[in-house]
Amino acid sequence: MLSARLIGRRFSIRTCQARFATAAFPPRLNSVAAQDLAHFAKILPPSSILSTLPPISSSPDELDQFNNDWMGRFRGSSTTVLKPKTTQQVSEILKWCNERRIGVVPQGGNTGLVGGSVPVKDELILSLSNLNKVREFDPVSGILVADAGCILQNLTDYVAPHNHIMPIDLGAKGSCQIGGNVATNAGGLRLLRYGSLHGTVLGLEVVLPDGTVLDQLTTLRKDNTGYDIKQLFIGAEGTLGIITGVSILTPPAPQASNNVILALPSFQNVLPLYQTVKRELSEILSAFEFIDRTSYDLAVKHGQGRALSDEEIEGAECFVLVETSGCKREHDEEKLAALLENLLESDNPLINTGVLSQNPAQFSSLWALREGVTEAVSKEGKPYKYDISVPLSSFKEVVDKTREHLRSKGLLHEKAVKHVLGYGHVGDGNLHLNIVADSYLSEIQNALEPYIYEVVSSYRGSISAEHGIGYQKTHALHYSKDAVSIALMKKIKNVFDPNGIMNPCKDNQPIR
Amino acid sequence: MLSARLIGRRFSIRTCQARFATAAFPPRLNSVAAQDLAHFAKILPPSSILSTLPPISSSPDELDQFNNDWMGRFRGSSTTVLKPKTTQQVSEILKWCNERRIGVVPQGGNTGLVGGSVPVKDELILSLSNLNKVREFDPVSGILVADAGCILQNLTDYVAPHNHIMPIDLGAKGSCQIGGNVATNAGGLRLLRYGSLHGTVLGLEVVLPDGTVLDQLTTLRKDNTGYDIKQLFIGAEGTLGIITGVSILTPPAPQASNNVILALPSFQNVLPLYQTVKRELSEILSAFEFIDRTSYDLAVKHGQGRALSDEEIEGAECFVLVETSGCKREHDEEKLAALLENLLESDNPLINTGVLSQNPAQFSSLWALREGVTEAVSKEGKPYKYDISVPLSSFKEVVDKTREHLRSKGLLHEKAVKHVLGYGHVGDGNLHLNIVADSYLSEIQNALEPYIYEVVSSYRGSISAEHGIGYQKTHALHYSKDAVSIALMKKIKNVFDPNGIMNPCKDNQPIR
Numbered sequence A, B: 001m002l003s004a005r006l007i008g009r010r011f012s013i014r015t016c017q018a019r020f021a022t023a024a025f026p027p028r029l030n031s032v033a034a035q036d037l038a039h040f041a042k043i044l045p046p047s048s049i050l051s052t053l054p055p056i057s058s059s060p061d062e063l064d065q066f067n068n069d070w071m072g073r074f075r076g077s078s079t080t081v082l083k084p085k086t087t088q089q090v091s092e093i094l095k096w097c098n099e100r101r102i103g104v105v106p107q108g109g110n111t112g113l114v115g116g117s118v119p120v121k122d123e124l125i126l127s128l129s130n131l132n133k134v135r136e137f138d139p140v141s142g143i144l145v146a147d148a149g150c151i152l153q154n155l156t157d158y159v160a161p162h163n164h165i166m167p168i169d170l171g172a173k174g175s176c177q178i179g180g181n182v183a184t185n186a187g188g189l190r191l192l193r194y195g196s197l198h199g200t201v202l203g204l205e206v207v208l209p210d211g212t213v214l215d216q217l218t219t220l221r222k223d224n225t226g227y228d229i230k231q232l233f234i235g236a237e238g239t240l241g242i243i244t245g246v247s248i249l250t251p252p253a254p255q256a257s258n259n260v261i262l263a264l265p266s267f268q269n270v271l272p273l274y275q276t277v278k279r280e281l282s283e284i285l286s287a288f289e290f291i292d293r294t295s296y297d298l299a300v301k302h303g304q305g306r307a308l309s310d311e312e313i314e315g316a317e318c319f320v321l322v323e324t325s326g327c328k329r330e331h332d333e334e335k336l337a338a339l340l341e342n343l344l345e346s347d348n349p350l351i352n353t354g355v356l357s358q359n360p361a362q363f364s365s366l367w368a369l370r371e372g373v374t375e376a377v378s379k380e381g382k383p384y385k386y387d388i389s390v391p392l393s394s395f396k397e398v399v400d401k402t403r404e405h406l407r408s409k410g411l412l413h414e415k416a417v418k419h420v421l422g423y424g425h426v427g428d429g430n431l432h433l434n435i436v437a438d439s440y441l442s443e444i445q446n447a448l449e450p451y452i453y454e455v456v457s458s459y460r461g462s463i464s465a466e467h468g469i470g471y472q473k474t475h476a477l478h479y480s481k482d483a484v485s486i487a488l489m490k491k492i493k494n495v496f497d498p499n500g501i502m503n504p505c506k507d508n509q510p511i512r
C-alpha cells in the first residue's frame, strides 16, 4: 500500500485555487495577538508553538503545510499553530480562545477533501499531531483506547501482532489520524464488513469549546444510560469540540482474503448478482465493488492491471469485484469457486465470465483494476468528482442522466467533457460519479452544479457519502438535509459552541 | 421460541409494587380534560381513543394493560390512551399536548423493564400499536423501512422469505415494537455479531414535542452531511420525541447454526478461551455466553436441559456456550470440531470438556442451559437482578465481591440471600448479576444498593447495559455518567422539549 502522501500526488490539482475569498467570516471573532501568544507560552513549551507573529516569528513557509489542504484547493492564512501534547493543554487553549473569541480549527492529518481542516481566514490551528499515544489495548475484547492524534496506520500496526485490525481502512491511512477519522465519520474500504464508526466507536474524550473535558471514553460495548452524546461528535468535523481520545472496537484479523472479478453483460444484472453473492458468501463477503465499462477501459488504458483478456471482456457493460475475508482460506476458496460455478452454469447467467485470483500477485492486480480508476481518471483529463449516496438500483441511471444532461448542453465532446463514468461501493450505496473534462471550464462546472445535487436530492440521496461538508459543500447542505434538520443542527451547535469559535464557516454554523 | 407474553410469566412479580408515590412530578403539567378529548376526537376516529373521562367513559379495566408495566412493578393512573394510525395524527396530538402542557408517554409493546413505558401520574399514553405498516423493503440492499409500531417478530417474519434477518433479537420479540427497540437501544442476542442499533439504524422519522416532523428516514448506508441527530433518539427512551418510522439494515440470514458447550476448570480460563475462539471462528462466531457454576447448577436443578454428564462437569467452575452462524454448515462444523480438538489436545487445556450439538434438538438443549437460568432463578427464590457492563476480566470479581459483601452483612444464609450468581454475554461485556433471596427484604435491598452501583462505577462500568434508565434508575444515573455529561443531556433535552412534556420523570430530565 502506498503511503497517503504518495497517493495524494496522484490527484490533479485544480488550477483555480479557491481562496475562500467570498467567505462570510464571523465579524465577532478575533485574530491571534501578542497577548495570546504570551498566554500560550504559559501552557506549551516553545517547541509546540509555531507563529509568524513576534516574538516567535516563524517563517511563513513553516506554516504552509498547515494552511494548505491536501488537494491544494483551499488555503488559509493562519499566523499560529499550536501542538498540545495533553488533553489538559487542549483544554487550557480552548478556554482561552473561547474567552478571547478566537476561531479554532482542529487539524488532524490534514487529509480531508472538503476544505474543513484548514482555516478560512486566520483562525488558530490546533494540530493534534503531538497527542499520539496509545492509552490502552485489551487483546481479549479488542478494545483500543488511543489519543486522537494517533495515525491510522500506526494503530493498524499496533494491533496487528494481537491478530486484530482497525475497523476502518482508507487510502490516506499513512497520514490521517483516528481523531480526524472520527470527526469526518470516515467510511473507507471496510465499512461493508464492519459498519460505520457510529457502531464501532465506543467512547470519546472531547474538549468542549469552553475548555470543559467531556469524558465519555468508556470501553463498554453496551451502555444504555442516557443520551448517547458522543455520537454527535462523530462526523461533526470539528465544529462542536476537539476530540482528544477515542475508544474503538477492533475486529479479529481475517486469516485469508480472496477475490474474483466478474464481467457482466448488463447493469441490470448487478443487483441480482449482489443478492446471490450476499446469500452465498454471507459472512465472508468483505467487498462488492462496481466499475462501469468506461471506468474499466480507462483503468486498462492507463496501465492499471490487465487481468482479463479481450475475449473475457467482450460484451461486458460493467464489472464487479468481489472480495472475501475469513478465518480459513480453503473454506473461502471453496465457497468462491462454488459461487462462480453456479453463476456460470445457470440457464440465464448473470455474468459473462469471472476470474478468480490464485495468488497474492493476482489478488493485487484484480484490486488494481478497481483502485486504479482514480489514477486513470486523473491521467485522462481533468476530473470533476462527486462522492454521493443513491439507491443501488439507480447507479447507472445517475451516470446516464448526467451524461445526457451534458450532451444536451452541447458539452459532451473531446474539447469539453470526454467521459462520464461511475464506480464505487455497491454494498454501501456509495457511487463515485466522475466527469472527465479536457480542462476545467466554468460552463462545465455550471452545468454540473447544482444539477447533480438536484438529481441526488430527487433520489433522497446524500451529496456527501463519505467526505463530509467542510467548507466546500456548506452551501449545498440543503440538498441532503431539510429545513427542520438544519434548524436542529444550529440549535445543537449553539448548545456546544455558543460563541461560534469552533471551525468557523464550516458545516452548518449559525453564522452563515 | 416462546412468545414474549409467555416468557413474561416466568418472571416473578415483586410483592411490593412501586407506585411512583414519591415521584417529584412537574407541577406545570396539566391533566387531560374534556376540552382535550373534544380536540382529539377531531384528529382520531372513536376507535382510536380510550378514556375513562366522559363522554367516552371507557372502563378503567380497559386502560389497565397500558397503565401497568410488564413486570407488574410500576403502575400509572392515566385516564387516556390514544392510538394514532399515521405520523400526521401523532404530530397533531403532540402539537396540542405541547400547547396545553400535557405530559405524554410514548408506549410501544410495553415490555420495557425499567418503568419507562407507563405514566408516573396521569400523563396521556400515546400507543404506537396502530402505526404498524411495513413501508418498504429492498431485498437487494436488505434495507427495511417500517412504522415504529411494527412488532419485532412480524418484521422478522416479513424479511425471512427474502433470506434476511433482523439485526436484533430478544425474548420480548413477540410483543416489543421496533420503535420501542430503537427508543431503548435494545441489545439482545445478536449484538455480538451485528453490532448495536447505533450502527444498524440508518434513518428515523420522529415527531418532535411541538408536532414538527423530523424526516431523517433515509435508506442510505453512508451520509456525511451534518450532525447525525437521529442518533440522539436511539436510547432516549421517548424523552425527546416520538419515533414514528425506522429505516434499518437487515443482514442476510445465516444458512446454518451450530453450538458447543465448554466446561472450564477456572474463570481465569474464560478470557484466553474467548481470544482463542475469536481467532479460530472469527466471522462465524455469533455468541459467546458465560454461565458460572451456581447458574449452571440452578438451571439443571430446575430442569433446564441436562446436556452434560456428572463426569463432564466435575471440577468445572464455569461454562461457556459458543454459537456459530454461517452460510455453509459443513464448513462451520469443521471449524468448530477443529477448535474443540485443539482445545482438548493442548498441553495446558483451557477446558475440561466440550459437548458439540449434533442435531437441532441438541442445539436447543444446549441453549436451554444458558437461557434457562432466568427461569431457574425465579423458581429458586426471589431474584434481585442487575444488568450491568463491566470489563470482561472482572465478571467473577464483581460476583464474588457482592457475595462477600452480603456475607459481611450477615445476609448470606438460607433465610436471606441463598445465591449470588453471574451469567451473561462475554462478547458484549454484559453481566447479569443475580442475587437470589428467600424473600424480598429491605435489608437486602439496602445492602445491594447503592453498593452494586458503586462497584460498577469503580470499574467505569454501566449500571444499565441494555435496559435503560426509565423511571427505575434515574436516581442512579450519576454512577455511570459524570456531571458534565448529565449537564449536556439536560441542555439537549431542553433543545427538543423545552416544556418537558415528553415522558416526564424518566431519564435525566431537568425537572428532577
Ligand SMILES: Cc1cc2nc3c(=O)[nH]c(=O)nc-3n(C[C@H](O)[C@H](O)[C@H](O)COP(=O)(O)OP(=O)(O)OC[C@H]3O[C@@H](n4cnc5c(N)ncnc54)[C@H](O)[C@@H]3O)c2cc1C
Pocket (backbone or CB within 6 Å): A004, A007, A008, A070, A105, A106, A107, A108, A109, A110, A111, A112, A113, A116, A117, A128, A148, A149, A169, A170, A171, A172, A175, A176, A177, A178, A179, A180, A181, A182, A183, A184, A185, A186, A187, A188, A189, A237, A238, A239, A241, A242, A243, A244, A466, A467, A470, A503, A506
Ligand atoms: C488519499 C485519500 C484517500 C481518502 N479515502 C477516504 C475514504 O476512503 N473514505 C473516507 O471517508 N474518506 C477518505 N478520505 C478523506 C477523509 O476525510 C480523511 O482522509 C480522514 O478521515 C481525515 O482525517 P485527518 O486526520 O486527515 O483529518 P483532517 O483532514 O485534519 O480534518 C478533517 C476534519 O476533521 C476535523 N478534525 C480533525 N481532527 C479532529 C479532532 N481531533 N477533533 C475534532 N475535529 C477534528 C477537522 O477540523 C476537519 O474538519 C481520503 C483522503 C485522501 C487524501
Ligand SMILES: Cc1cc2nc3c(=O)[nH]c(=O)nc-3n(C[C@H](O)[C@H](O)[C@H](O)COP(=O)(O)OP(=O)(O)OC[C@H]3O[C@@H](n4cnc5c(N)ncnc54)[C@H](O)[C@@H]3O)c2cc1C
Pocket (backbone or CB within 6 Å): B004, B007, B008, B070, B105, B106, B107, B108, B109, B110, B111, B112, B113, B116, B117, B128, B148, B149, B169, B170, B171, B172, B175, B176, B177, B178, B179, B180, B181, B182, B183, B184, B185, B186, B187, B188, B189, B237, B238, B239, B241, B242, B243, B244, B466, B467, B470, B503, B506
Ligand atoms: C422477556 C423480555 C426480554 C427482554 N430481553 C431484552 C434483551 O435481550 N435486550 C434488551 O436490550 N432488552 C430486553 N428487554 C427489554 C427491552 O427494553 C424491551 O423488550 C424492548 O426493547 C422495548 O420495546 P417496547 O416496544 O416494548 O417498548 P416499551 O416498553 O413500550 O417502551 C420502552 C421505552 O421506550 C419508549 N418508547 C416506546 N416506543 C417509542 C416510540 N415509538 N418513540 C419514542 N419512544 C418510545 C417508552 O416511552 C419507554 O420509555 C426484554 C424485555 C422482556 C419483557
